Amino acid sequence: MEIYLILIIPVVLAIISALVEKPVIAGTITTIGYGVELLISFCFANKILAVKHFSEAIFYADALSAFFILTVSLITFASALYSISFIEKDVQNKKFPESQSKIYYLLFNLFTFSMYLVTLVNNLGFVWIAIEMTTLASAFLVGFYNSKHSVEAAWKYIIICSVGITLALLGTILFYYTVSHDGGIKSLNWTDFISVASKLDGHIIKIAFLFILVGYGTKAGLAPMHTWLPDAHSQAVTPISALLSGVLLKTSVYAIMRFAIVTNKAIGSGYTSHLFVFFGLISITVAAVFVLVQKDLKRLLAYSSVEHIGIIVLGLGFGGPIGCYGALLHTFNHAATKAVMFFGAGEIIEKYNTHNMRKIKGAVKAIPFAGVFTIITAFALSGMPPFSVFFSEMAVLYAGFVKGSYMASVVYIFVLAVVFYGLVEHIAGISFGKKPEDMIASKDPSITKAAFIFLFVFVCVSGFLFPGFFNSLLKAASGILLGNI
Amino acid sequence: MNFFIFGIFVMTFLMVIAKRMTALITGFCLQSFFLFGCVLFIAYRSADNGMYVLAGLIFTLKVIAIPLFLRWVIKKINTNEDLGLLVNPVLSLFLVIILTVLSYYFAKEIVVLKENLVITSFAVSLSVTFTGLFIMVTRRKAVAQIVGLLLMENGVFLTATTLCGGMPFLMEIAVFFDIFIIVVILGIFVYRINELFTHIDVNKLTKLRG
Numbered sequence: 164m165e166i167y168l169i170l171i172i173p174v175v176l177a178i179i180s181a182l183v184e185k186p187v188i189a190g191t192i193t194t195i196g197y198g199v200e201l202l203i204s205f206c207f208a209n210k211i212l213a214v215k216h217f218s219e220a221i222f223y224a225d226a227l228s229a230f231f232i233l234t235v236s237l238i239t240f241a242s243a244l245y246s247i248s249f250i251e252k253d254v255q256n257k258k259f260p261e262s263q264s265k266i267y268y269l270l271f272n273l274f275t276f277s278m279y280l281v282t283l284v285n286n287l288g289f290v291w292i293a294i295e296m297t298t299l300a301s302a303f304l305v306g307f308y309n310s311k312h313s314v315e316a317a318w319k320y321i322i323i324c325s326v327g328i329t330l331a332l333l334g335t336i337l338f339y340y341t342v343s344h345d346g347g348i349k350s351l352n353w354t355d356f357i358s359v360a361s362k363l364d365g366h367i368i369k370i371a372f373l374f375i376l377v378g379y380g381t382k383a384g385l386a387p388m389h390t391w392l393p394d395a396h397s398q399a400v401t402p403i404s405a406l407l408s409g410v411l412l413k414t415s416v417y418a419i420m421r422f423a424i425v426t427n428k429a430i431g432s433g434y435t436s437h438l439f440v441f442f443g444l445i446s447i448t449v450a451a452v453f454v455l456v457q458k459d460l461k462r463l464l465a466y467s468s469v470e471h472i473g474i475i476v477l478g479l480g481f482g483g484p485i486g487c488y489g490a491l492l493h494t495f496n497h498a499a500t501k502a503v504m505f506f507g508a509g510e511i512i513e514k515y516n517t518h519n520m521r522k523i524k525g526a527v528k529a530i531p532f533a534g535v536f537t538i539i540t541a542f543a544l545s546g547m548p549p550f551s552v553f554f555s556e557m558a559v560l561y562a563g564f565v566k567g568s569y570m571a572s573v574v575y576i577f578v579l580a581v582v583f584y585g586l587v588e589h590i591a592g593i594s595f596g597k598k599p600e601d602m603i604a605s606k607d608p609s610i611t612k613a614a615f616i617f618l619f620v621f622v623c624v625s626g627f628l629f630p631g632f633f634n635s636l637l638k639a640a641s642g643i644l645l646g647n648i
Numbered sequence: 649m650n651f652f653i654f655g656i657f658v659m660t661f662l663m664v665i666a667k668r669m670t671a672l673i674t675g676f677c678l679q680s681f682f683l684f685g686c687v688l689f690i691a692y693r694s695a696d697n698g699m700y701v702l703a704g705l706i707f708t709l710k711v712i713a714i715p716l717f718l719r720w721v722i723k724k725i726n727t728n729e730d731l732g733l734l735v736n737p738v739l740s741l742f743l744v745i746i747l748t749v750l751s752y753y754f755a756k757e758i759v760v761l762k763e764n765l766v767i768t769s770f771a772v773s774l775s776v777t778f779t780g781l782f783i784m785v786t787r788r789k790a791v792a793q794i795v796g797l798l799l800m801e802n803g804v805f806l807t808a809t810t811l812c813g814g815m816p817f818l819m820e821i822a823v824f825f826d827i828f829i830i831v832v833i834l835g836i837f838v839y840r841i842n843e844l845f846t847h848i849d850v851n852k853l854t855k856l857r858g
Contacts, residue, residue: 288819295826302833311844315853318837322793325830326784329800332823333777336808336815337758343812351816367758394856 165207173276180268190247223285226639245614274300316398323391327381334374360428383415386449396465401509409498439480446473454585481562487641489558507537525598541590655682680710732788748775769810777803
């Protein structure tokens, strides 16, 4: 029952917001809708813990799906809340006409609908279609301002991601081939894949998984296929940037996880583990270099997303109960932290009217609320204790040592230190110092403040102080990653 | 069957040596026609109604609708016909032939069945996919990238049909719908790029760096 509600609410919201004229009203309705959605996904996760898994018609959900749904709901709710005043301000500043805000909310809702769809369908072909849908729905949101920069970013986004996803389709077809040929089942359902996993042809599986990893990895922002990501994330409307970084990348990781579980069951975990560690380390390293030399505030955050996706994948690669647990926990922590960070960056950019970090000084004074949150969250994002990201990063590191991958672990910790330096230095540079003479300090609307505070609670506590419910959900989800279906 | 596969194969090479946009689109149109023939043949042999529907879809979408739409876009933006080749036709052809040979060995490795036709058609579909990628990388105009993407999808579709006897019906329909939407969206963006930059040379889209 909950499954249908989770999918119906965004569709209904999309229809409503396409009809409502005033952006504030559309935003408020959307926010309320996602508040309800958050409650439902919470109940759904609770239910899943009791019954292990749901399987109805084309839908299938287990603890892993429930975990991702909860994460998506959380970030979507916060972005919707943040959108209300952000879109209103953009309309007032004549960045786009009021009539266009309808399109924004329509696409916003379709975009989130497609992300929920990814986590809920059983059929891996439909997972593919849902992921492609996320690209199509968000392409116009990336190019929303219709400037040279944003159209260029949108073009690269849609072209590169479509190529990636085509390769992923080829991978899916190869999986289907061996499942129907060696397994004897003509079906694309994930549950069927798992049930015949031991009979599959390891040779084909290896090649197919490589296509899957490269294909969905493109969408997930793994280096060296990440080139679209900084462009798209920096040019999108800010609440959408938060969604792109916070959860869109994760839905692709989710698809990779599903295939990895089948692959591990068929040929053992050594193969996927090596690939994950390789791509994870490359992503973190590439991101670190670009974080150091970055000038554009939103691109800085985009590269930081490449780094964090690398950490998640590295956690999967190190594997074991701790590695998988750490990877999932990091998924959640990064989503919450990066969304707050993008909200802060959005406020600062709006105030100073530039992306260039060298032209921004004294943000804490010019825009006190968002400025303070930005600098604190920058510390959280770069992995300083006692914030949540620190704990999941340490879990991944610990998993590395447990597994005995000392080289990889040492590289990992070194690069983390580099990123820490780069990120904190940049953000401190824009936060402190003198604000421009003629600039008047401004206050954020209370609705925006609510969005910040709501997510910040999770940034602070989800590392060490989480309720038993959250812990058992994570344990169940990482159990599924380890193959205890 | 062999005839259609051969047709698809030849069209791929014609597209590689095309210098003008209309030639590229015509190549795609003809290739899709051979793909249509191929699916129709399979449908006839297996008496599968779903396959007939699929063949009809290929004909209406890939042979008629998409090429017409692309021609309309080109006419609308009124640009010169040149594709902007980064690699000249002869060298391109040479590289694609190498890709094809590699695809053949790759296909031979993967396919467990030693049935010759399956191996050949799988090799052709792989080479079509990689040629699509090749065209996307080495042609500068935005329209060429769209056609390259379509070529890749054609290749993947051929893989599904020849290797697995097609994917589940609902899935195929959804993929088709998806391709159509992508092309429309990309067409809109080509139009916007042309409006904002007054050209559609994607290699010159370098405002965003670092």
